[in-house]
Amino acid sequence: MDANRRSISCAATIAMLLAALAAAPARAQDTGVLLLTDLEQIPLKAYAEMMNAGVLKLAHGSTRDIPTINVFRSIRTSLTGWRPVSVLVASNELFTSEYAERRLLPIALRPIAVSTLGVRVADLERPERIAELHQAIRKPEGGDDAYFFLVLTSGGLTRYYPFRIRQAGQQ
Numbered sequence: 001m002d003a004n005r006r007s008i009s010c011a012a013t014i015a016m017l018l019a020a021l022a023a024a025p026a027r028a029q030d031t032g033v034l035l036l037t038d039l040e041q042i043p044l045k046a047y048a049e050m051m052n053a054g055v056l057k058l059a060h061g062s063t064r065d066i067p068t069i070n071v072f073r074s075i076r077t078s079l080t081g082w083r084p085v086s087v088l089v090a091s092n093e094l095f096t097s098e099y100a101e102r103r104l105l106p107i108a109l110r111p112i113a114v115s116t117l118g119v120r121v122a123d124l125e126r127p128e129r130i131a132e133l134h135q136a137i138r139k140p141e142g143g144d145d146a147y148f149f150l151v152l153t154s155g156g157l158t159r160y161y162p163f164r165i166r167q168a169g170q171q
Helices: 002-022 127-136
Strands: 033-036 041-043 047-050 056-060 074-077 083-091 102-105 108-113 116-120 146-154 157-165
Touching: 074 146, 083 116, 102 127
Parallel strands: none
Antiparallel strands: 033 041, 033 074, 047 056, 047 157, 074 116, 083 102, 083 146, 108 116, 146 157
16 A cells, blocks of 8 residues: 555656646746857847837837847847848937937848747947947947847738847946
8 A cells, every 4th residue: 555655646746846847937948039148048038019100119028128248149039930130220219219320230040940040140249340330320338228129020020129239348
């Protein structure tokens, strides 16, 4: 009888462990869009959408969810049906004015898995080019006013995943 109770107890423990693992919070890889730096993989949780007035509005997440990094390496996307098309550089004025300065940067895509793409942005790999982009959008000091948006499309929908890059020498 003891052996039978132990096997039932063991089975119950395994079932509870599996249920706890299934209910675990989402990991970085589960978010669908990862920003890769030299040291870490940062999930891009927030995204914005373009309003009819020509300004962006955060549709998911908040400004606290927008990471600021020192070094950009690449981006990895695994959102089925969503395709990266470019990176948009703009100041925070894009959230309030349709006349905000902005630049579109080309990207290169590399398939990694069935629904996972690596996104390379050559313009963001050199600190001097990042400084030029900050100047181009009239934010030479960079910091929290300059945004870089990964632009993803699916059908007629477009999402803008924001992140910030500090200029070399800034803390």
